[in-house]
Amino acid sequence: MKILIVDDDPIVAQSLATILSAETDIEVAGIGASGEEAVRLFTELAPDILLMDIRMPGGSGLEAAEEILAAHDRARIVFLTTFSDDEYIVRALQMGARGYLIKQDIAQIAPALRSVMAGVCVLEGQVMERSTIMAPTQAVTHQRNTIFARLTDREYEVVEAVAQGLDNAQVAERLFMSEGTVRNHISTVLAKTGLRNRTQVAVAWYRSELPN
Structure with a gap:
């Protein structure tokens, strides 16, 4: 699967890229640092999954997701978050995101992305049926x-x-x-x-x- 990583913290983005690239079934197609870059790179690279931070300068992850989903309604977007981001999570799920992952839970990210590719949603690395989230x-x-x-x-x-x-x-x-x-x-x-x-x-x- 092709993954696009977007996070304004270059250390986080590069660390995720290194860890995920070590998985035999994951290819990191690109790295971005803002919501604007997320929109552009998604169009250019057509990744299977966009793994994106919620809060970023230069256009938030939520704003980027809205724009991407408006043009690609089947886009798989998974948000990276911290425990303090609760006020954003509900909006992210309701707009059509496939879930969210806690940044600190590195070991959960690759399995969670595989679950998303299988057609389900993930919250904090745990599988949830998409129909349950949306209804x-x-x-x-x-x-x-x-x-x-x-x-x-x-x-x-x-x-x-x-x-x-x-x-x-x-x-x-x-x-x-x-x-x-x-x-x-x-x-x-x-x-x-x-x-x-x-x-x-x-x-x-x-x-x-x-x-x-």
Whole structure:
């Protein structure tokens, strides 16, 4: 498989290239350092997978992904992230990214890329079916991760809607409740789970759907 690596840190980019090039089934087709370069190199090199940092100067990874996916809707894009990037992850998944990998988990990257080539998505190196990521409202509520175990069924429905990227008004319309009730449910969810905001709730939901 041909991989394009884009990261504004040249040490990270070169280290990834060296490690991945050692794999017999991986060819590093090119290296870029910005979102603008990602768009240009993707068009020039037609890689099987674009492995890209989310936050970069000269055009973020998210902006580059939007442009690439608009022109190549089947493009396989996997984001590199750190634990502090939660606010970007949900948007990345919803736009059609095939997943995200933690930069520090080097050993997980090559196996994760093979999974992506096989047609599935990966979150933090763990395989998740693409249909599960893109349709959170179809989740089976009785298979709850421990972090959501204390929620009522109604609270969990709110979590699923939030994970789909709905705002309070849209959640209220979908679940036939007032916006005030939605806000109350979200406050209760945060209190019960110890999460800080709705973005962390959404990311935790995606992670809860990973197979054990």
